[in-house]
Amino acid sequence: MMKMYKLLLVGLVFLSSCTDAQTRKNQQRFADLPRPKPNEQVATFAGGCFWALAEGMSELKGVDRVVSGYSGGTVKNPTYEEVCSDTTGHAESVEVYYDPTVISYAQLSEAFFYAHDPTTLNRQGPDEGADYRSVAFYRNPEERKTLEQVMARINSAHHYGDKIVTQVVPFKVFYPAENYHQDYYKLNPNSSYIQAVSRPKVLKLRKSMNALIKPEFKNQS
Numbered sequence: 319m320m321k322m323y324k325l326l327l328v329g330l331v332f333l334s335s336c337t338d339a340q341t342r343k344n345q346q347r348f349a350d351l352p353r354p355k356p357n358e359q360v361a362t363f364a365g366g367c368f369w370a371l372a373e374g375m376s377e378l379k380g381v382d383r384v385v386s387g388y389s390g391g392t393v394k395n396p397t398y399e400e401v402c403s404d405t406t407g408h409a410e411s412v413e414v415y416y417d418p419t420v421i422s423y424a425q426l427s428e429a430f431f432y433a434h435d436p437t438t439l440n441r442q443g444p445d446e447g448a449d450y451r452s453v454a455f456y457r458n459p460e461e462r463k464t465l466e467q468v469m470a471r472i473n474s475a476h477h478y479g480d481k482i483v484t485q486v487v488p489f490k491v492f493y494p495a496e497n498y499h500q501d502y503y504k505l506n507p508n509s510s511y512i513q514a515v516s517r518p519k520v521l522k523l524r525k526s527m528n529a530l531i532k533p534e535f536k537n538q539s
Contacts, residue, residue, distance in 0.1 A: 348395070349385060349494040352415070358382065359418050361426055361461075362389055362489055364409035364453040365434035366442025370516035372412045373503035374433040374523040377535045380420030385413045386502070387494040390453055390485075395493055404447045411453070413492050423461055425530060427468045430454065432526035434519060436469075437480040443515055452482075455489035462486060 354360050365371045368386040376384040388396050391407030401408045416426060434442055436452045456462040469482050503520070506512055524531050524538075 347497050349387070349497050349500050351385060351387075351413070351492070351494045352383065354415055355382070357417055357419070358415050359423070360457075361414045361416065361423060362411055362455040362492055363414070363430045364390060364411040364451065364455075365430060365436070366410070366450045366452070366519075367445055367516065368410040368412050368495070368499065369502040369512065370519040371410075371430075371433055372501070373516070374520045375412060375414050375426075375429065377520070377524065377531055378416075378421055378426070378429055378527065379530050379532055380417045381414055381426075382417065383415040385415075385492075385494050386499045387411055387413060387492050389455060389489070389492045390451075390487070398496055398499065401449050402447075404449055407448070408493070409449050409451050409453050410495075411455075411492060413494075421530060424464050424468060425527075427454065427465055428472070429523060429527045429530065431468065431472055431482065431484070432477075433523040435478070436482045436484040437478045439483050445515070452484040454484055454486050456486060457489050462488075 363371065363375075372384045372386045375381055388401050388406070388408035389411040390409045391401075393400065393406035393408065396406045396408055400406050401410065414426065434452060438452075440446065440448050440451045442450050442452075454465045456465060465486050469484065469486075472478070473481055503512055503516055524535060528536065
């Protein structure tokens with residue numbers, strides 16, 4: 319039901335913001351996947367709807383860009399509708415471009431675990447399905463070890479009532495989502511879904527990682 323609601327929201331955005339066919343075509347195109355800058359590294363996570371996760375991670379110091387997209391599945395260049403059908407194997411994901419001299423992979427991973435509920439299998443709040451599963455994609459053995467250590471620390475601290483069920487799997491490929499999904503949180507602040515589902519996640523991350531939140535977001539509520 320929630321997936322249908324989100325698809326309806328997307329349709330309403332098109333109806334309200336598109337003035338002609340060319341605009342709609344541009345919005346439906348897939349976003350570009352930028353090359354990392356010389357000082358940047360890239361991390362990939364999936365934690366429910368990418369609208370909230372992308373916003374939350376972009377508010378961290380040291381994070382330059384976040385691209386919403388799809389990862390973890392087998393279908394090449396999937397569309398949003400295909401991913402929502404739960405037939406592609408992909409999860410809604412984000413690719414985070416960050417400066418490791420400002421924020422470490424361990425800190426970024428910790429933020430990821432606080433940006434959503436990593437204890438619920440194949441769902442985030444009202445969003446249900448494998449496309450909403452929690453996944454941390456590692457690119458090397460060091461990242462895998464870091465993820466396991468961060469998960470163990472959060473479990474030991476009993477930050478959540480239940481154990482973390484996040485999948486920790488090797489990164490293979492990331493497909494950027496359509497243009498209209500990029501910066502969706504910022505561009506649609508009054509959306510009922512953003513207000514009811516996404517915003518609480520962003521506020522939770524700001525509180526949990528306050529020392530690493532960019533100054534311009536600290537006093538926002």
